[in-house]
Amino acid sequence: MALYLIQHGKSRSKAEDSKQRLSDLGRADTRRIAQVAEGYRVPVSIIRHSRKERAFETARIFAQFLTPERGIEEIDGIDPMDDVETFAITLDTKENSMVVGHLPFMERLVGYLVAGNPEKRIFKFQNSGIVCLDKDENGWFISWTLMPNIGKDI
Structure with a gap:
């Protein structure tokens, strides 16, 4: 099981x-990362995804490229x-699921799952980037990441 x-x-x-939908750059970055994935x-x-329009739009773009069987x-x-x-209690560790959300929630979730402390920043997210978590007998860990900006100030 992987959690993306x-x-x-x-x-x-x-x-x-007012709905803060994706910008042109947001759509382009999301498409680029989704194509790599x-x-x-x-x-x-x-x-x-959350109920916010920008999360729905991001999820829809990833779905176009990754065609999840359950949509x-x-x-x-x-x-x-x-x-x-x-939220962590609801995670199904039997499926590969992707969650599209917001900061600070996403960074707090990684801190909680990996280090047992939602206040501990384990990874700095980027818009449209993927952080893949996996779980073994020792608990959750970051398996890999795929970010739109590498080596730049973000």
């Missing part, structure tokens, strides 16, 4: 778009300030 965590693609500002044949059973699903409990411990 994604911070939604870059969005427009609230002043530009497709090339690596990243196996995804389902893509879950995409909108879920509660992954908004920026939601409780990561409550």
Whole structure:
């Protein structure tokens, strides 16, 4: 089982778009990362996303490239300030699932799963990037990451 965590693609500002949908750069970065993931044949059973439009758009782009057998699903409990411990209990460790959400939730979830402490920053997410977590007898660990910006200030 793998858990693929994604911070939604870059969005427009609230002043530009009250729903803060993806910007052109956000769509382009998301497509680029999704194409690379497709090339690596990243196996995804389902893509879950928050109720925010930018997360849905990001999930939809990844679904176009990775064609998850169970499609995409909108879920509660992954908004920026939601409780990561409550969400962690719901994780199904028998499937390869992708979750598209927001900061600080995504970074707090990684801290909680990997280090047992949601306040410990284990990884700095980038918009549209994938952090792949896996689990063995010793617990959760970061298996790999795929980020749109490498070696740049982000």
